[in-house]
Amino acid sequence: MMQLLRVKDTIDFMSIRKLTMAFSALLIVISIISMAVRGLNFGLDFTGGTAVEVGFSQAADIDKVRGSLESSGFADASVQLFGSSQEILVRLAPRGADVTAVMIGNDMMTAIQQVYPDAQMRRIEFVGPSVGEDLKEQGGLAMLTALICILIYVAMRFEWRFAVGAVLALGHDVIITMGLFSILGLEFDLTVLAAILAVIGYSLNDTIVVSDRIRENFRKVRIDDTIEIINISLTQTLNRTLMTSMTTLVVLVALFIWGGQIIHGFATALLIGVFIGTYSSVYVASSIAISLGISKEDLIPVEVEKEGAEFDNMP
Structure with a gap:
């Protein structure tokens, strides 16, 4: 017992x-x-859209990057540090059906390189809304x-x-x-x-x-x-x-x-x-x-x- x-x-x-x-x-x-x-x-997995990871040779200023994107027509872009101060992740809601992820990524990189010429795209992801x-x-x-x-x-x-x-x-x-x-x-x-x-x-x-x-x-x-x-x-x-x-x-x-x-x-x-x-x-x-x-x-x-x-x- x-x-x-x-x-x-x-x-x-x-x-x-x-x-x-x-x-x-x-x-x-x-x-x-x-x-x-x-x-x-909800993250990109659920909402759909484009995510671009960007690397820098120095610490990135989030406000400066966000300001450059806004002036280039990406006012709704979400910008955050990604792992370290030298990497950022930019997320963007879905655009029109005729706008590809590559086009969006290139346009965003052009805007970012206006303030950080040495910025490099590390990866780009796209998830459809459906x-x-x-x-x-x-x-x-x-x-x-x-x-x-x-x-x-x-x-x-x-x-x-x-x-x-x-x-x-x-x-x-x-x-x-x-x-x-x-x-x-x-x-x-x-x-x-x-x-x-x-x-x-x-x-x-x-x-x-x-x-x-x-x-x-x-x-x-x-x-x-x-x-x-x-x-x-x-x-x-x-x-x-x-x-x-x-x-x-x-x-x-x-x-x-x-x-x-x-x-x-x-x-x-x-x-x-x-x-x-x-x-x-x-x-x-x-x-x-x-x-x-x-x-x-x-x-x-x-x-x-x-x-x-x-x-x-x-x-």
């Missing part, structure tokens, strides 16, 4: 579950409002499909209350991560979408570990208090959760600092997602299962009486 943790060794996570649920609800509301009002700063819309639609369907599959798996593997808690916790992670991208105005491109899908997998892994320990303790610990059993389970998995999160964060911080501009959004989304995912695995999924009335009886297998057992007990 599993040894029960002493009361003083058990962390009472669920004592603040109402406060954490209110906090999560507030974050979700703020995120949804921001996405509805401000929207997401392709961007398709990517946006397919990305949303990918997240929805993942959540539905997770709901079915957890319901079959554990119990439907755990399944609902796990899926709502994952939805909580996705909405808050996207909401922070909207609030901060960070670029949302395909790498960020990939990071959000990775966050779903990471958070689900933590939730499955916690749910499995709760189910095991429901069956083995001789306590009828659901909240106490969940507290014991969360305490037992805490070291594993913290070690997983910390080692993951070390890698993500390194990617965020030294990974370069290409994967900056990817690393940012994962950093946010790991924090939110660890929090939701401890508080959101378990709190929702409690609110739905999970009990010890729901996870204890029903004993089926064998045929003829009543005759075995006869004198």
